[in-house]
Amino acid sequence: MPMPQTYFHASRDFDAFIKDVRDTCMLQTHHQAYHTLRAVLHTFRSHLTVRDALRFSDILPAVTRAIFLENWEPLEPPAPFPDRPVLIMEMKSVRQDHNLAPDSAIEDVAAALRRSSIDTKDLERVLAILPEGATEFWKS
Template sequence: MPVPFEYKRASADFEQFMLDARDISFLATTHQTYTMVQGVFQAFRRRLDVRDALLFANVLPPVLRALFVADWNLDEPHRPFEDRAVMTREVQSLRPDHNLAPASSIRDVAAALRKNIDQAELDRVLARLPAGAREYWQAD
């Protein structure tokens, strides 16, 4: 079997996602964008059990999938979906001295993600996840 196309293009696809997320959020660099994306992913996965998180991860391209599950502390307390402002402050609390995630960070990452993956597949998976998951990934 040949190497799947998504793995052959993983780096290029990740770079395009990061550029889109940077531009949408009006950040200056992809380094700043990385912390924002990591914070958005971590805040989301804290609200899912492992099974649901892996369902979500499977719709992500390879590098984003790896970022989503990297350094996951499975003993961390499960959190409920809350007001977006509360979850945004959680995103911004990751490396706070170096985090420039804007108040729109969750929406911005959602917009970049939707631009770079199969939206229909994402929506099918989100429909299977707990209440609040679909709203978390709304880009409008």
């Protein structure tokens, strides 16, 4: 079996994706875009069970998947998805002193994710089996 393209082109694809996140969020640097992406992904992950998070991670490109799963300690059952203002507050609390994410970051990252190498049909299929609120989280 040949090496999957998602691994072969991982750096190139992630570089294009993080530039899209930077531009869509109107951030200044790749570092700001990375931390914004990380905050959005970890906020989403915090409302999923391990099984659901792994289902979601399976559809992500390689580097984005690694960021989604990094430093995860799933010890307690996740809380249900709250409303958008609470999600924004949660997202902004990730690395709070270094977080420059705009209020629109969840929608911005969702739009960039849909434009990247993710298969939109796979995204919709997985979101349909995740808890209530997951689909709404990724609306752009």
